[in-house]
Amino acid sequence: MKLKYLLPIAFIALFFSCSTDNDDNTTIVNEVEGLELIQTIVNGNETIELYNEKGMFETGYNMISLRIKDNTTDSYIEDATLSWMPMMQMPTMEHSSPKSTISKALGKDTVYEGFIIYQMTNTDGSGWSLTLNYNIDGTDYSVTETISVMQYENQNTASFMGSDGTKYILALIEPKDPSIAVNEMKVGLFKMENMMTFPVVEDYTIALDPRMPGMGNHTSPNNTDLTYNNADNFYYGDLSLTMTGYWKLNLKLMNTDDDVLKGEDVTDENEASSLYLELEF
Amino acid sequence: MKTLITVILCLLLSSLGFAQDNNNEAKKDTTKLEEVLVISRRKLSNHRQEKTLSSIDDYLEKSNKVTMIKRGNYAWEPTINNMASERLVVTIDGMQIFGACTDKMDPITSYVDVSNLEKVSIGSGQEGTENGHSIGGGIDLKLPSSKFNGSGFKSGLDLGYETNGNYKATGLDLEYTGNKFFISADGIYRKSDNYDAGGNEEILYSQFEKYNISLKTGYKFSETQSIDANLIYDKATDVGYPALPMDVSLAEALIASLTHYYKPEDKALKSLETKLYFNTITHIMDDTKRPVVAIRMDMPGWSDTYGFYSKAELMKNKHHFTLNLNGFYNKSLAEMTMFSNNPSEPDMFMYTWPDIRTLYSGIFIKDDFHFSAHETLASSIRLGYHNNKIAEEVGVQSLQIFHDTVDDQKNRFLVSLASAYQLKKENYNLSVGLGYGERAPSVSEGYGFFLFNSFDNYDYIGNPNLKNEKAVEANFSFKQNFNDFEIGIESSYFHIMDYIIGEIAPDVSSMTIGANGVRVYTALDHASIFNTYVNSSYKLSERFAINGTVGYNYGKGNDGENLPLIKPFSYFAEFNYNTPKFNAALQLDGNGNQSNYSSKYGENETADYAILNLNLGNVFHNKFGKTVLKYGIENILDTKYSTYADWNNFPRQGRNFYVNLSFVFP
Numbered sequence: 031m032k033l034k035y036l037l038p039i040a041f042i043a044l045f046f047s048c049s050t051d052n053d054d055n056t057t058i059v060n061e062v063e064g065l066e067l068i069q070t071i072v073n074g075n076e077t078i079e080l081y082n083e084k085g086m087f088e089t090g091y092n093m094i095s096l097r098i099k100d101n102t103t104d105s106y107i108e109d110a111t112l113s114w115m116p117m118m119q120m121p122t123m124e125h126s127s128p129k130s131t132i133s134k135a136l137g138k139d140t141v142y143e144g145f146i147i148y149q150m151t152n153t154d155g156s157g158w159s160l161t162l163n164y165n166i167d168g169t170d171y172s173v174t175e176t177i178s179v180m181q182y183e184n185q186n187t188a189s190f191m192g193s194d195g196t197k198y199i200l201a202l203i204e205p206k207d208p209s210i211a212v213n214e215m216k217v218g219l220f221k222m223e224n225m226m227t228f229p230v231v232e233d234y235t236i237a238l239d240p241r242m243p244g245m246g247n248h249t250s251p252n253n254t255d256l257t258y259n260n261a262d263n264f265y266y267g268d269l270s271l272t273m274t275g276y277w278k279l280n281l282k283l284m285n286t287d288d289d290v291l292k293g294e295d296v297t298d299e300n301e302a303s304s305l306y307l308e309l310e311f
Numbered sequence: 312m313k314t315l316i317t318v319i320l321c322l323l324l325s326s327l328g329f330a331q332d333n334n335n336e337a338k339k340d341t342t343k344l345e346e347v348l349v350i351s352r353r354k355l356s357n358h359r360q361e362k363t364l365s366s367i368d369d370y371l372e373k374s375n376k377v378t379m380i381k382r383g384n385y386a387w388e389p390t391i392n393n394m395a396s397e398r399l400v401v402t403i404d405g406m407q408i409f410g411a412c413t414d415k416m417d418p419i420t421s422y423v424d425v426s427n428l429e430k431v432s433i434g435s436g437q438e439g440t441e442n443g444h445s446i447g448g449g450i451d452l453k454l455p456s457s458k459f460n461g462s463g464f465k466s467g468l469d470l471g472y473e474t475n476g477n478y479k480a481t482g483l484d485l486e487y488t489g490n491k492f493f494i495s496a497d498g499i500y501r502k503s504d505n506y507d508a509g510g511n512e513e514i515l516y517s518q519f520e521k522y523n524i525s526l527k528t529g530y531k532f533s534e535t536q537s538i539d540a541n542l543i544y545d546k547a548t549d550v551g552y553p554a555l556p557m558d559v560s561l562a563e564a565l566i567a568s569l570t571h572y573y574k575p576e577d578k579a580l581k582s583l584e585t586k587l588y589f590n591t592i593t594h595i596m597d598d599t600k601r602p603v604v605a606i607r608m609d610m611p612g613w614s615d616t617y618g619f620y621s622k623a624e625l626m627k628n629k630h631h632f633t634l635n636l637n638g639f640y641n642k643s644l645a646e647m648t649m650f651s652n653n654p655s656e657p658d659m660f661m662y663t664w665p666d667i668r669t670l671y672s673g674i675f676i677k678d679d680f681h682f683s684a685h686e687t688l689a690s691s692i693r694l695g696y697h698n699n700k701i702a703e704e705v706g707v708q709s710l711q712i713f714h715d716t717v718d719d720q721k722n723r724f725l726v727s728l729a730s731a732y733q734l735k736k737e738n739y740n741l742s743v744g745l746g747y748g749e750r751a752p753s754v755s756e757g758y759g760f761f762l763f764n765s766f767d768n769y770d771y772i773g774n775p776n777l778k779n780e781k782a783v784e785a786n787f788s789f790k791q792n793f794n795d796f797e798i799g800i801e802s803s804y805f806h807i808m809d810y811i812i813g814e815i816a817p818d819v820s821s822m823t824i825g826a827n828g829v830r831v832y833t834a835l836d837h838a839s840i841f842n843t844y845v846n847s848s849y850k851l852s853e854r855f856a857i858n859g860t861v862g863y864n865y866g867k868g869n870d871g872e873n874l875p876l877i878k879p880f881s882y883f884a885e886f887n888y889n890t891p892k893f894n895a896a897l898q899l900d901g902n903g904n905q906s907n908y909s910s911k912y913g914e915n916e917t918a919d920y921a922i923l924n925l926n927l928g929n930v931f932h933n934k935f936g937k938t939v940l941k942y943g944i945e946n947i948l949d950t951k952y953s954t955y956a957d958w959n960n961f962p963r964q965g966r967n968f969y970v971n972l973s974f975v976f977p
Contacts, residue, residue, distance in 0.1 A: 210661055211708030244651035245659065246605065246824035251816070252712060270712040272761065272822060275659030276651065310657055 061141045065095055071162065073173035075101050078162055087158070087179040089148045090186035091201040091218060095135060096142045098164060106140035107166055115161040115226075116146050116177075128199050128220035128228040147201040147218060149189045151179040184308035189222075192283065192291035197222040198231065200281070200307070203264065208271055208311045215269035217256060217307070219283075230263045237282035238267050239296050239303070244276055247301060277309040278302055362941050363971045364471035364480040366501070367420045367428070367452070375801075375844055375860060376435055376448070378878055382958040383552040384476070384506055385519035386421035386562070390956070392435060392803055393840055393864055393877050394447025397753035397811070398780075402442040404454040404541075405586060405620050406568060407639040407671075411594035411612035412559075413663045413755060413762045416552060420452070422545045422564035422592065424523040426482055426497040429455040436784045436803055437729035437746030440693045441635055441675055442620070444725045444750045446782045446807060457529040457539045457572065461490040468974045469499075475945075475967035476506035476517070494528040505551070508962035509951030516551030516558055516600065537572045554958035555765050556604065560597035566590040581624040591615045605824035606652060612645035612664065631679040633691075638672035642702075643754045647761075663762055665706020667754045670698040673725070685735050693727040697751045699775070701758060709760055713772050713816075713831060721757075721775055725749045731786075738792040740799075746784040752777045756811050756832045761822040764813075766875070766958055767830075767913025770821045771813050774832040782807040795850040802843040810838035810868065812912075838874055841865040859884040865907070875912035879905040879919075879955055891930070898924040905955045917960060920952035939973040 066085025071078040081095040098107045112132040118125055132144040151157060155178035163172045187201040204216035217236065220228040236256040242248045256267035271277060280303035282293030293305035362369065368387040371377045379387035380395060391399055401419045402408070410417040432451040434441070439449025469482035484497035500522040505513050523546075529539030543566040550559040568588035574581070596610040618639030625632040645664035651657070673695025680688045701707050701719045710717045731744030752774070755762055759773035783806045790799035813830030821828050841864070848858035862881040866874035880903030888895040901921030908914040926943040949966040957963060 209708055210705050210712075212712050242659070244606070244653055244656045245649065245822060247820075248822050248824075249820040250712060251819045251829075272709065272712060273647075273649075273659045273661035274657070275649070276653075276656040 061135075061138045062095060062097065068094075069175070069177060071160075071173055071175045072101075073162075073171060076107075076164075076166075076171065077101055078164075078173070087146075087148060087177055088182040089151050089179060090182050091145060091147050091203045093145050094143060096132065096144075096162075097140050098142075098166070108139050110142070110164050110166045112142055112162065112164045114144070114146070114163070116148070117159050117161065118148075118150065118157050119159065120157070123225065125222075125225040126228065128201070128218065147187060147199060147220070148179045149187055149199050149201075151181055153181065154178075155180045184310055186307060188281075188305060188307060190292050190305060193289070194285070194291055196291075198283065198292070199228060200236075200283070200305070202279075202307045202309070205269065205309075208269075208309060210271055210273060212252065213269045213271060215256060215267045215279075217265045218263075219258075219265055232260065232263070233258045233286050234265075234291075235284045235288070236265055236267070237284065237293070238269065239280040239282075240269060240271065240309075241278050241280055241296060241302065242273075242275060243278055243301070245273075247296070248272070249296075271309075271311075274311050279307045279309060281305045281307065362471065362969060363939060363973045364469050364482060364499075364501075365425065367423060367425055367431075370425060371420065371431065371450070374431075374433055375846070375862075376433055377450075378956050380876065380956045380958065381961075381963070382416060382554045383519070383550065384503060384514075384517045384964075385521070385547065385550050386417055388415055388418040389420055389450060390876065391433065391439070391448035391450070392805065392842055393866055393874070395876065397756060398445060398447040398750065400439060400443035400445040400449040401452075402449070403452045403543075403566060403590075404568070405442050405451065405622070405635075405637070406566070406588045406590065407443065407616050407618050407637075407641065408564075408566065408590045408592070409614045409616060409641055409643060409754070411592040411614035411643070411645065412562075412596070413610070413612060413645045413759060414555065414557075414596075414764075416550075416555065416559055416596070417562050417592070417594050420450070421547070421562065422566065423452055423543060424499045424545070426484060426499045426523065427452075427454060427525045427543055429453050436744075436782075436786060436805065437691070437727055437748045438689075438731070438744070440691065440727040440729065440748060441633070441677070442637065443671075443673075444693060444695055444697075444727050444748060446748055446750050446780060446805065454541055455495075455527070457531075457537055458488050458493055459490055459529070459531045459537065460488060462488045466976045468976075469971065470973075471969070471971040473503075473967055473969040475964050476503040478503040478506075478969075480971075491531045492529070494526075496524070496526050498522065498524040506967075507965050509946065509949045509965035511949075511965065512951065512962070514553050514961065516553045519547060519550040521545070521547035521550070521562075535573060535575050539570050539572075541568045541570070542566070551600070554961045556601070556763075557596045557598045557608075557610065558600055559595065560599075561593060561595040563593045564590060579625050579627050581626055583621070583623045585619070585621040587619050589615075589617050606649050608647055608649040610645070610647045610663070612643075614641065614643045616641045629681045631681075633675070633677040633679075635675040636673075637675070639669075640671075641667075641669040643667045643669070644703075661760060662703055662706055662709065663760050664754055664758060665709065665760065666702035667706075667758045668700040668702050669754070670700075672696050687733040687735075688730065689733065690730040691728070693725075695725040695727075697723040697725055699723075699751070699754075699757060701775075706758065706760075710758065710773065710775060713819075714774065714776060717775050723751045723779055725751060725779060729784075740788070740790040742786075742788045744784075744786045746786075747782070748784070749779045749781045751779060752811055752832070759832075761829075763823040763826060764830075764913075767813075768825075768827045769813065769815070769830045769913075770823050770826050770828070772816070772829060772831045777811055777832060777834060778809045780807060780809050780811050780834070796847070797849075798845070798847040800843065800845050803841070805840040807838045807840065808836070809834040810836075812838075812868070812874075835868040835870065838866065838868045840874065840877070842878075854889055856887045856889070857885070858887070872911050873907045873909040873914075875909040875914055876956065877907065877909075879903050879907070879917070893930075894926075894928045896924075896926045898926070900924065902954055908955070914955070915960070917953060917955045917957075920950060920954070922950050922952065923947040935974075936977050937975040939975070940970070941973075942968075942970040944968055 065081035068080040077099040079097045128147040130144040135141040135143045161174040189199045199220045205213040219231045250270035250272045254268040256265040283291045293303040434449045471480035480501045482499040486495035502520045525543040527541045531537040545564045547562040570586040573583040592614045594612045620637035623634045644666045649659040675693040677691035727748040729746035734741040762771045786803040788801035814833040819829040844862040860883045864878040866877035884899045886897045904919040905917040929940045931938040945967040953960045
């Protein structure tokens, strides 16, 4: 007979305990919502989670979000400092790539972010490793892990030798989601100072001539050349796209004295510039 | 120009002021009224035409004011006063309907057939604004009116064959008319292979095939009220356009309407007609029949229109008022997908009409004031609110590539005014008219995106910021009889302000492979269009008559350049022999050399031409009913020619023998 009374009480207790749990969960904001996990790197007591929108590294510009989990408390560390070093192992040498510093993502407690521009990869995605250095409460940690970087379907980054004898790396950042419109075009331009150092190149100009080779090299009107923005160290210009499809963004890099370092004008005889990026939508 | 508006308004108001005069003669004058309302009226009785199975296009071309622009052997585009679709208002029994092709391959007239219609009303200039705003004029394709005369069951069969193009046409119509109820159905089927130009030169891609069916039914509630429903379905497939780089695999229209009629007796209100309607058009261009193209593409277009009108006729003393309240909502969407010759590249897509919604509502008031036995002052005003909206967000953004500011909505207020004085005497008629009109840009002019015009070989970009096009118009006509000889002159002059036309955008690369460049719609400060026709006829005997027409047209922009598609000097002469059972006509039709062509808009000099036609007809009566036989030869001399209105100068039909046979069963 007692069961008759106990069961409802048990159910009510269960119900309330469940509902309070639910309330708790809703207050925890998922700070990596909309992002896909690329990889986790376990280093002793910490697990580092790497995220971006696609859940994989590809050649070109990669915006990356990171979290460090304390494996003992199962909580995310909010006051770490991080730095990183991507490395490509070639048969005879190794080199790094352009990258940003890592900083706390705006308005988030546990997420850190930065970008890496992988300028190349092996066809099977091999060759790259990523070293992460981080400091938690005054203690330095370091971990190196193999990562795989897949080849992006289009040329969204170009590394080339300028006529000044310097090697440059150019990467397309925007438009990420192009439309038939005047799109804001954003690129990053870096110089290869040595195998490990790739500083930002300032105040150059990048002339833009978008073309559709599939449409008799049709171009669009009202494009503007890209100029340097010292607020965020990227180059910006207007890119008009008159239809969806495959676009070849022919470029010409000029230094501060307007000397052409790479690229040619597109004419009837010259179908494309030797410096270009590609876009498909 | 302001003064002109004032003058017309004063005329309108002053005529209204005379409304208290006696009404003794009002009834007598109603017969004449119809002629004022309908400028070039000819009852569309197909048995009176040269060919009983002639198309609407053939039929319209016979009108003095109308010229058809031809891109092929099918779907010709009508022009009035040298102005084409965007400057005209073309309606089907007052219903607004808009083609779904960005390249004007489907004028409205291609979606109906002679079997659907009773007559065509053509109004020149501001006299054609009863159903909408226009500059050049209006064409209203009138559906048959309801009949409750109890004539019972009737049927008819038409058969036609023409040698040139192996052209076959068949029509069948059935009707039952009771005293309170009627139902009628008709169908027509046409098919033509490629035709031959003069000298047996086959014109490739000039074939077409179409059918049209319509159903109409009505019910009479009482002596004063009735209702009818009308449904037209028109489908053309495999239509070739020899003058264009693409053909059409499907042009399909469904046109539906429901009309209520109220005809009170012995009241000032003579009739009240209210119609609700809907139509939908699908148009699919096709390049699969062309062996060599720069790039394969799909270009479908859709146009849906919903609308209503309510039209009242009032008689008060010497005044005849027409009031028309109308509104419509149109959705025009067209897109283009190109398939790259490089299979690794994705398809290329754009909206050529980015889902443009047009909402219009307006009111039309007309007064025919018969202030004396011979004189009429006809004044009309139309006021309208016109709103365009770009429903596709991408449409706004894509137009922003070319224009600094593009709003997704644009409101316009439109005014049309007209006033005409008419004098009718025993042996002469005189008419003098003034008008002022405005129109909104068409969907293509306002919002088109890379619309290829094969005429001047440019891609066109719409301009949503265009001003309203405005025109001041003056017209004059005079006709005098001398016993059996009649001579008449009619003339119109249009001074058009903010004349919408495409201007070359230098340094903008064309989208169409091989095009010369891009033009963006803009406006000339002003342009002038003038036309004059002299008609004469002489009745030699009871059975034998001669008539002839010569015409002169002129069109220039303020930049001194000729406007495109202006008709050169033209002439037409006809020798008629008529008896009740037999008729014969020998026609001479020709144009002078087109010397004032517009090279700026892709025209070149079209040489003069003249062709001869012979039309014959017999009528037989027997116990089964009436049989009409029409036969003849067109272009007897097999002349190879093209006219100024032939797109890219592609040649017209050479010699053609035709025969049409019609059976009418009572």
